[in-house]
Amino acid sequence: MTLELEAGKVIGLVGAPGFGLTRLGLGLLRGQPGWVACVDVRGWLSPLTLWEMGIATDRVVVVRCSDPQRWPQVTAALVEGMQAVYAEMPSGIAPPMVRRLGALVRARSTSMVLRPVDGDIPAGITHLRLEAQEVAWEGAGQGRGRLRERRFTLAASGKGVGGIRHILEVEDDGTDTVRVVSRLAVAMPGRAVG
Amino acid sequence: MVDDTNRVVAANRAARAHDVQVGMLRREAEAVCPTVVTYAQDRGVEAGRFEPVAVAIESLVPRVEMVHPGLVFVPIAGAVRYYGGEAALVGKVAKAIEAVAGPGAAIGVAQGPFAARQAAGLAEAGPVIVTDEAAFLASLDVGAIGSEDLAATFRWLGITTLGELARLPRAAVASRFGTLGLDAHRYASGEDRATHPRGVPEGHAVEDKYEEPLANLEQAGFAARNLANRLLEKLKADGVAPHRVEVEAESVEGKVLSRVWRSADPFDEANLAERIRWQLRAWVESGGIPGGLQRLRVMPADLSGEGRQLGLAEDPVSEAEATRALIRAQALVGPDAVLQARPQGGRDPLERVQWFRWGESAPLPSRDQSAPWPGRLPAPSPSLVPSQPRRLGVEWEDGLPTRVRLRSRWEPVLSWAGPWRRMGRWWEGESATDRYQLVTSAGAFLCEVRGGEAYLVGIYD
Numbered sequence: 001m002t003l004e005l006e007a008g009k010v011i012g013l014v015g016a017p018g019f020g021l022t023r024l025g026l027g028l029l030r031g032q033p034g035w036v037a038c039v040d041v042r043g044w045l046s047p048l049t050l051w052e053m054g055i056a057t058d059r060v061v062v063v064r065c066s067d068p069q070r071w072p073q074v075t076a077a078l079v080e081g082m083q084a085v086y087a088e089m090p091s092g093i094a095p096p097m098v099r100r101l102g103a104l105v106r107a108r109s110t111s112m113v114l115r116p117v118d119g120d121i122p123a124g125i126t127h128l129r130l131e132a133q134e135v136a137w138e139g140a141g142q143g144r145g146r147l148r149e150r151r152f153t154l155a156a157s158g159k160g161v162g163g164i165r166h167i168l169e170v171e172d173d174g175t176d177t178v179r180v181v182s183r184l185a186v187a188m189p190g191r192a193v194g
Numbered sequence: 195m196v197d198d199t200n201r202v203v204a205a206n207r208a209a210r211a212h213d214v215q216v217g218m219l220r221r222e223a224e225a226v227c228p229t230v231v232t233y234a235q236d237r238g239v240e241a242g243r244f245e246p247v248a249v250a251i252e253s254l255v256p257r258v259e260m261v262h263p264g265l266v267f268v269p270i271a272g273a274v275r276y277y278g279g280e281a282a283l284v285g286k287v288a289k290a291i292e293a294v295a296g297p298g299a300a301i302g303v304a305q306g307p308f309a310a311r312q313a314a315g316l317a318e319a320g321p322v323i324v325t326d327e328a329a330f331l332a333s334l335d336v337g338a339i340g341s342e343d344l345a346a347t348f349r350w351l352g353i354t355t356l357g358e359l360a361r362l363p364r365a366a367v368a369s370r371f372g373t374l375g376l377d378a379h380r381y382a383s384g385e386d387r388a389t390h391p392r393g394v395p396e397g398h399a400v401e402d403k404y405e406e407p408l409a410n411l412e413q414a415g416f417a418a419r420n421l422a423n424r425l426l427e428k429l430k431a432d433g434v435a436p437h438r439v440e441v442e443a444e445s446v447e448g449k450v451l452s453r454v455w456r457s458a459d460p461f462d463e464a465n466l467a468e469r470i471r472w473q474l475r476a477w478v479e480s481g482g483i484p485g486g487l488q489r490l491r492v493m494p495a496d497l498s499g500e501g502r503q504l505g506l507a508e509d510p511v512s513e514a515e516a517t518r519a520l521i522r523a524q525a526l527v528g529p530d531a532v533l534q535a536r537p538q539g540g541r542d543p544l545e546r547v548q549w550f551r552w553g554e555s556a557p558l559p560s561r562d563q564s565a566p567w568p569g570r571l572p573a574p575s576p577s578l579v580p581s582q583p584r585r586l587g588v589e590w591e592d593g594l595p596t597r598v599r600l601r602s603r604w605e606p607v608l609s610w611a612g613p614w615r616r617m618g619r620w621w622e623g624e625s626a627t628d629r630y631q632l633v634t635s636a637g638a639f640l641c642e643v644r645g646g647e648a649y650l651v652g653i654y655d
Contacts, residue, residue: 018637
């Protein structure tokens with residue numbers, strides 16, 4: 001299984017910084033035709049990650065917007081014109097605003113990755129919701145080596161996985177961020193999994 | 195004459211008399227005319243052979259524009275007045291060509307280059323001078339637009355002549371057949387770029403001077419490629435590409451030669467380099483550059499915005515939409531917050547990115563990427579890099595990191611790598627900094643220790 005952007009669908013990435021979601025989200029932009037926009041809330045996004053993943057940035061524009069008042073307008077404008085948008089979401093955006101954005105994504109057939117800087121995404125917007133669970137790095141010892149690769153687990157939910165909660169294990173050796181190595185359906189309490 | 199796909203690209207009169215046609219396979223040509231002799235096409239040689247013809251025309255009418263060896267456009271508005279009529283001028287030109295290349299030149303005269311080209315195509319028996327351009331175009335077969343596929347579609351729709359095509363509403367043609375259709379409709383309606391030379395913007399010209407004069411064609415080929423690349427890069431920054439370039443060469447003895455080349459589609463690098471090379475070869479072979487080449491200059495003319503190369507999956511509509519969206523974003527957050535990035539040299543993640551405003555041309559990198567950067571951090575790089583280093587609580591034991599404070603919680607350091615030491619500008623009193631990669635169960639972080647304080651400089655998110 002590979003994770004892929006789909007036109008008119010929102011992939012939500014939920015979790016604290018450090019669990020590997022930024023790299024995952026940016027990696028999803030690989031191979032997108034046309035212009036791609038990244039909404040950067042803190043001004044922290046580093047294009048080095050894109051270059052290291054082999055994604056050319058001559059058609060990638062980073063839009064910095066830390067103001068939660070302006071964020072919905074800026075993001076909506078980008079969703080309207082771009083083929084794909086990776087948007088960080090500041091805290092304090094009203095859920096109806098986010099829902100309207102989701103409707104716009106569907107209407108314009110844009111591909112979108114939504115990554116709240118803090119907290120969660122309101123329900124009913126994401127086609128696939130990925131929540132960070134664990135991360136483990138390899139390569140560093142006690143003062144030796146260097147960071148090389150990591151494995152992280154994500155809890156996937158939403159229509160993108162057929163409505164059944166899955167645990168995905170993702171391996172990232174710096175070249176291919178979205179390689180899912182194992183995938184496990186998890187039974188929700190009181191529901192049978194067939 | 196066959197090209198490298200073994201198709202006939204040119205045939206002389208004798209061969210044509212035996213039904214050898216341009217576009218045939220070599221084998222077909224040999225079948226219809228067993229005695230035919232085929233040669234592989236070499237544009238460079240052709241350019242050399244054609245040069246006397248170009249010079250002969252140039253001696254009568256200045257500013258000859260080459261399309262490829264064998265086809266030139268000549269703006270004759272002024273010359274017609276000077277020589278007293280189109281027929282007189284055409285007669286003189288034909289005679290001049292005959293003197294250097296023998297009979298057989300096909301000359302067409304019309305208002306626009308497209309019509310003139312078509313007229314020349316019909317000038318088998320003698321020069322064709324088109325007086326009523328609209329009627330002439332209307333009578334042409336729809337195949338004249340150049341694209342066989344499109345022409346076949348038009349024929350299938352019952353449109354057999356350019357006149358019928360021109361009568362269709364342009365918007366409908368454009369929406370059904372895209373830019374190709376739009377161009378075809380333009381040509382059919384007689385709207386064409388005029389051949390009148392326009393002022394060449396000075397700033398766009400590129401020039402190379404060679405201290406060691408270029409003596410052989412191989413060197414000239416490299417020089418041509420280099421100049422073509424520089425010119426197009428320069429123009430690309432402005433989002434334009436040339437339909438016409440003027441190539442100017444100066445020999446060691448100070449003789450300056452120049453020639454204009456034109457193309458219906460904007461030049462790309464390979465095309466342009468090829469034409470510069472042909473031209474140089476032609477001049478060299480005709481003995482025009484005695485002693486070698488000491489200066490080469492390429493000036494663009496007829497710049498057009500359609501030159502920006504669109505990728506396979508791109509279309510002009512989505513380009514325009516993206517541009518609109520970004521302009522809107524710029525209006526909302528300011529031009530300093532709508533950015534593009536380019537890699538440059540450096541040791542720290544922050545240093546290695548050069549930001550520039552979207553819509554402006556990328557500045558020259560201030561730090562060389564290929565230079566060695568001792569103390570540079572290895573890949574993978576952190577994907578989140580705070581614009582200002584932030585204080586980070588790190589607990590040390592015997593100089594080894596043990597715990598790190600993340601979001602009001604202390605996380606044990608599971609493993610760590612480093613330090614990568616970076617010497618500061620000690621001559622300015624800056625102290626050295628050590629960078630560590632710290633791994634916790636909540637992710638890996640890049641931390642910088644400077645003057646006994648730890649700072650967060652990157653998150654491997």
